[in-house]
Amino acid sequence: MPKIVDSEQHRKEILSKCFDLFAEKGYANVTTRQLCKELGISTGAMYHYFPSKQALFEQLVEEMSMQEFQLFKAATYGHTLSERIQGLEKLLIDNEAHFIKQAAIWVDFYQHHETAEIDQNPIFQKIDKRSQQEMSEFLNLGDLKLARFIWTLINGILIEQLEGSDDFSFEEQIHLLAQMLTTYFEKHLPS
Amino acid sequence: MPKIVDSEQHRKEILSKCFDLFAEKGYANVTTRQLCKELGISTGAMYHYFPSKQALFEQLVEEMSMQEFQLFKAATYGHTLSERIQGLEKLLIDNEAHFIKQAAIWVDFYQHHETAEIDQNPIFQKIDKRSQQEMSEFLNLGDLKLARFIWTLINGILIEQLEGSDDFSFEEQIHLLAQMLTTYFEKHLPS
Amino acid sequence: MPKIVDSEQHRKEILSKCFDLFAEKGYANVTTRQLCKELGISTGAMYHYFPSKQALFEQLVEEMSMQEFQLFKAATYGHTLSERIQGLEKLLIDNEAHFIKQAAIWVDFYQHHETAEIDQNPIFQKIDKRSQQEMSEFLNLGDLKLARFIWTLINGILIEQLEGSDDFSFEEQIHLLAQMLTTYFEKHLPS
Amino acid sequence: MPKIVDSEQHRKEILSKCFDLFAEKGYANVTTRQLCKELGISTGAMYHYFPSKQALFEQLVEEMSMQEFQLFKAATYGHTLSERIQGLEKLLIDNEAHFIKQAAIWVDFYQHHETAEIDQNPIFQKIDKRSQQEMSEFLNLGDLKLARFIWTLINGILIEQLEGSDDFSFEEQIHLLAQMLTTYFEKHLPS
DNA sequence: AATGAATGAGGTTTCATTCAT
DNA sequence: TATGAATGAAACCTCATTCAT
Numbered sequence: 001m002p003k004i005v006d007s008e009q010h011r012k013e014i015l016s017k018c019f020d021l022f023a024e025k026g027y028a029n030v031t032t033r034q035l036c037k038e039l040g041i042s043t044g045a046m047y048h049y050f051p052s053k054q055a056l057f058e059q060l061v062e063e064m065s066m067q068e069f070q071l072f073k074a075a076t077y078g079h080t081l082s083e084r085i086q087g088l089e090k091l092l093i094d095n096e097a098h099f100i101k102q103a104a105i106w107v108d109f110y111q112h113h114e115t116a117e118i119d120q121n122p123i124f125q126k127i128d129k130r131s132q133q134e135m136s137e138f139l140n141l142g143d144l145k146l147a148r149f150i151w152t153l154i155n156g157i158l159i160e161q162l163e164g165s166d167d168f169s170f171e172e173q174i175h176l177l178a179q180m181l182t183t184y185f186e187k188h189l190p191s
Numbered sequence: 192m193p194k195i196v197d198s199e200q201h202r203k204e205i206l207s208k209c210f211d212l213f214a215e216k217g218y219a220n221v222t223t224r225q226l227c228k229e230l231g232i233s234t235g236a237m238y239h240y241f242p243s244k245q246a247l248f249e250q251l252v253e254e255m256s257m258q259e260f261q262l263f264k265a266a267t268y269g270h271t272l273s274e275r276i277q278g279l280e281k282l283l284i285d286n287e288a289h290f291i292k293q294a295a296i297w298v299d300f301y302q303h304h305e306t307a308e309i310d311q312n313p314i315f316q317k318i319d320k321r322s323q324q325e326m327s328e329f330l331n332l333g334d335l336k337l338a339r340f341i342w343t344l345i346n347g348i349l350i351e352q353l354e355g356s357d358d359f360s361f362e363e364q365i366h367l368l369a370q371m372l373t374t375y376f377e378k379h380l381p382s
Numbered sequence: 383m384p385k386i387v388d389s390e391q392h393r394k395e396i397l398s399k400c401f402d403l404f405a406e407k408g409y410a411n412v413t414t415r416q417l418c419k420e421l422g423i424s425t426g427a428m429y430h431y432f433p434s435k436q437a438l439f440e441q442l443v444e445e446m447s448m449q450e451f452q453l454f455k456a457a458t459y460g461h462t463l464s465e466r467i468q469g470l471e472k473l474l475i476d477n478e479a480h481f482i483k484q485a486a487i488w489v490d491f492y493q494h495h496e497t498a499e500i501d502q503n504p505i506f507q508k509i510d511k512r513s514q515q516e517m518s519e520f521l522n523l524g525d526l527k528l529a530r531f532i533w534t535l536i537n538g539i540l541i542e543q544l545e546g547s548d549d550f551s552f553e554e555q556i557h558l559l560a561q562m563l564t565t566y567f568e569k570h571l572p573s
Numbered sequence: 574m575p576k577i578v579d580s581e582q583h584r585k586e587i588l589s590k591c592f593d594l595f596a597e598k599g600y601a602n603v604t605t606r607q608l609c610k611e612l613g614i615s616t617g618a619m620y621h622y623f624p625s626k627q628a629l630f631e632q633l634v635e636e637m638s639m640q641e642f643q644l645f646k647a648a649t650y651g652h653t654l655s656e657r658i659q660g661l662e663k664l665l666i667d668n669e670a671h672f673i674k675q676a677a678i679w680v681d682f683y684q685h686h687e688t689a690e691i692d693q694n695p696i697f698q699k700i701d702k703r704s705q706q707e708m709s710e711f712l713n714l715g716d717l718k719l720a721r722f723i724w725t726l727i728n729g730i731l732i733e734q735l736e737g738s739d740d741f742s743f744e745e746q747i748h749l750l751a752q753m754l755t756t757y758f759e760k761h762l763p764s
Numbered sequence: 765a766a767t768g769a770a771t772g773a774g775g776t777t778t779c780a781t782t783c784a785t
Numbered sequence: 786t787a788t789g790a791a792t793g794a795a796a797c798c799t800c801a802t803t804c805a806t
Contacts, residue, residue: 007790026302028219032776042792047777049790107298107350111217115355145359149367156347159298164306168336176340183378184371198765223801233767234802244801389769408684410601414797424771429798431769489680489732493599497737527741531749538729541680546688550718558722562757569756580786605780615788616781626780 011049014039015063018056023101027057027108058123061109064102065127071095072134081189082182084139089178092154093171096161100170103158153177202240205230206254209247214292218248218299249314252300255293256318262286263325272380273373275330280369283345284362287352291361294349344368393431396421397445400438405483409439409490440505443491446484447509453477454516463571464564466521471560474536475553478543482552485540535559584622587612588636591629596674600630600681631696634682637675638700644668645707654762655755657712662751665727666744669734673743676731726750 017039021030032053036043050056075091078084092099110118118124136147157173208230212221223244227234241247266282269275283290301309309315327338348364399421403412414435418425432438457473460466474481492500500506518529539555590612594603605626609616623629648664651657665672683691691697709720730746 010790026219028217029303031774033774043777044779044793045791053776104302107353108302110354111295111299112220148359149364152347152351152364153344153368154347155350156343156345159346159350160343162298163301163309168339173340173343177344180371180375184374187374222799235767235804236765238802239765392769408601410599411685413795415795425798426772426800427770435797486684489735490684492736493677493681494602530741531746534729534733534746535726535750536729537732538725538727541728541732542725544680545683545691550722555722555725559726562753565757565760566753604778617783617788618786620781621786 007049011059012063014041014046014049015056015060018060019064019101019105022057022060022108023104026104027112057109057112061105062123062127064105065131067098068102069130069134071098072138075138077138077140081140081185085178085181085185088138089174092174096170099154100158100161103155104162106155107159150181198240202250203254205232205237205240206247206251209251210255210292210296213248213251213299214295217295218303248300248303252296253314253318255296256322258289259293260321260325262289263329266329268329268331272331272376276369276372276376279329280365283365287361290345291349291352294346295353297346298350341372389431393441394445396423396428396431397438397442400442401446401483401487404439404442404490405486408486409435409494439491439494443487444505444509446487447513449480450484451512451516453480454520457520459520459522463522463567467560467563467567470520471556474556478552481536482540482543485537486544488537489541532563580622584632585636587614587619587622588629588633591633592637592674592678595630595633595681596677599677600685630682630685634678635696635700637678638704640671641675642703642707644671645711648711650711650713654713654758658751658755658758661711662747665747669743672727673731673734676728677735679728680732723754 018035021035021038032043032046035053036046039046046056050059071091076087078087132144132148132151135151136142136144139147139150141147154174154177157170157177160173161170209226212226212229223234223237226244227237230237237247241250262282267278269278323335323339323342326342327333327335330338330341332338345365345368348361348368351364352361400417403417403420414425414428417435418428421428428438432441453473458469460469514526514530514533517533518524518526521529521532523529536556536559539552539559542555543552591608594608594611605616605619608626609619612619619629623632644664649660651660705717705721705724708724709715709717712720712723714720727747727750730743730750733746734743
């Protein structure tokens, strides 16, 4: 039993390190050899834990989503909508690095998989659905579409960060978006 | 002299067709052979027009930006901010396919190039700067940062479209964003 | 058109050289690198002609069978059974090297493919059926099973040669088998 | 001392199970992992009993030959040549599975070893010599070459069985060969 | 200009073997 | 003795690029 625990932990450690690499360079631009060298393990070891580079990547996506859920769980939920938007703002800023990398990996993931392929995979379906729900619950918005839309805008900001222009910081951009949302909801959602 | 014109035209035709392919699959996931097959030319011919796959891609990015400028040029500029936002909305919806593909290619481009590398390249510097200006002028916003921010949010919507979820159309999303912006500016920008 | 001919010829030349190598060492014991080095071509070139090592091997088996048919076609058919057996003897001895290698490759082929897999492949079905018929016609035996049985015994001799013991030559062994068959048929088949 | 016995027994059990696997798939097509999984032991355990996959295979060949000798020892020797041929027939049919697998393994063995290598190995020399003698004694044929030849024909039938065509059973084929041999000897060997 | 066969460095993956536990 | 995670050389294969025609 302890061996299984160790093994599982090792697997997660590998995923965690791959997360950074894939986010930075993109799936296709990281070779297994590079990956293993960076991880400090042999190629054989990597293939002991994961059947293929592809599978490693997909498990990474899964794991990454789980971590996102944990973040949402751990965050403080506000009462008023305005407070909840502030909560989201804090969550994003506190975990800036994670969310930026996650956005990068999602884009990669979608480019490397046919849409049909993703639609057929129950795991990714589940992740997708749960992600929307989590977001929706966090903001206490009944409207799933609206929740998704907000996430879409946030994604825009996250991906912008990949390009590394520092003159308009992530924090400022998130804050500005939060303001826009607050302003909009004040006018359009009868609280 | 006419031969050069033909050659130049041929080069642009190739770029135009590559645009779709790269946008859909991503730079690293399209082989030169696929590319040439799709284009209906031989690999030799491709290497006659472009020194490398990389160069082809970069020229594509350049060409793509030129086309974007043309679109902005051809669009009608409104007088009031609200009208100008409506103009942007129309521009985006009328050229949905182009802008979605362009967003995909930009993301690819940034993942495949080190940030430093892009910063050093005068061509990309120029494109970047001009792009911001174009946007800023179109909205008649003095604030470059704000213009860029708006574009950032639009990018979020464009990239979302790559994932192919149809339950919330591009048109609706762009419209909602336009509304948010209008509401925000009404309150925060004294016209 | 001429290019296709060249290409096809080149393909056959490659197969021909592989024939010797696979026969001598066995499919699994020849690496693609060895193969290419021996053939004097690059790995890329090999993969230009054949999609995989496996496919190369299967095409080799097909080609090999075609050549066998040619040999049978070119051989002289006798009138009496005894003459026909002599004809077979001559055919085998004249093409000793080919038949020994072919036997080696068949054994390899059957070990590397599941029986079910072979049974489902129409090409191999056809080869198998035609092979039996060819043999049967050559000996003018109506009985397919008997023809196959004779070939089975010949296979035993062919495979023995792989082991390289020279104290009982192929020629002698084939001759002894021919004598046995003649003796048997004299008694059991009323001519 | 008893521990050595256990160990020795364990070693033989492993060999026995490998026999089936190697016969079915061929040496090169069975990985050590598959082997160990099938055997229900760890790779470490396997390497405790055998220094290498190669050594395991060679010991298997040795053990297999020993078992063959046992079979010959246990069989009933006839008086007349015809009776002795019948005895051989019975021996083969009673141990069909064993002999087919053995034939498969011999072919494999010869393909994976250079002829020179086998010729230099005293163990295989001994096995080979003894095998011929055993056969020769069983049939009470002074002529070693002839004994070997008969075995060669039998091998043809055994190997044919690997290909799994059921329309002409092993039993029938062996019987037909026995008849041929009997007919031939009646005429050519003055009893 | 155009072709597409050829190149070969380098990618992903396998697998016999080792070794800390 | 026994385990199975770890190793790394080497396997098969890909693909941007070149070059004779």
